[in-house]
Amino acid sequence: MALRACGFIIFRRLAQRSPPDNIEYLLLQTSYGEHHWTPPKGHVDPGEDDLTTALRETREEAGLGAEHLRVVDGFLQELRYQVRGKDKEVLYWLAELRDPNVAVTLSEEHQDYRWVKLEEACRLAKYKDMQDTLQAAQNYLETKEGAQ
Template sequence: MSELQQVMALRACGFIVFRRLGQPTPPPDNIEYLLLQTSYGEHHWTPPKGHVDPGEDDLTTALRETREEAGLGEEHLHVLDGFFQELRYEVQGRPKEVLYWLAELRDPKMAVTLSAEHRDYRWAKLEDACSLARYKDLQDTLRAAQQFLDTQQGKH
């Protein structure tokens, strides 16, 4: 990619937001992922994410977009150390990169409040989330998140 293309690349940041349901469900079956359905285009399902504003750092963007799109702010989320995914693909002939961190919803009963950008949301277990996600790179990211959480579970 040329320097000009890199400057022209679209950049977005967001969170793979998950919640742990109460017992007696054993891990990893107690983990659900948040996906939002866009109100535009093909109405695809995606985690909360959005474009970086000028002068804004990536993590701040992820937090801002998650608050704007799902009504979940920094006070509602616990960002996990050690998980970071970078996706690269093309949108309408332009390169795009999306950065994802992993965040747990502190209160699993917390309500999601959608912005006008989305028309629906769903909490879904891994395989259902992958079916909704449709794109292989996002499915791989969700599976990587699950694998990371499974590894973390073994450390407790």
């Protein structure tokens, strides 16, 4: 059975910039292993549904709760890969930070965070499946929602 994790691709819109240059994504740098950059995510607890996991993990890892986020309808990405020889699947929803000035508060699992535009997010993320997910989020925002 595959390990299962859930999280959010979190973005904010900067009012002083014009679309699509006004969109920045939140990435967290792990404080362990290769110190990779990733959106907030974590493993599903027994009896917990996927969206509840994503919300809990985002609060734990970045200090951002449901009151800070607007989940974007219609966007859900599933990534499948192996970690130390075990199958893992990760679900990502897309969520907008309601107030772009809300502070991020990191847990001990992370040592740094950045708000970055798509190109920089893809450079930091390194893994192709995460780069593709970030690109899909940007495309969705530009086509389905309009970059506003």
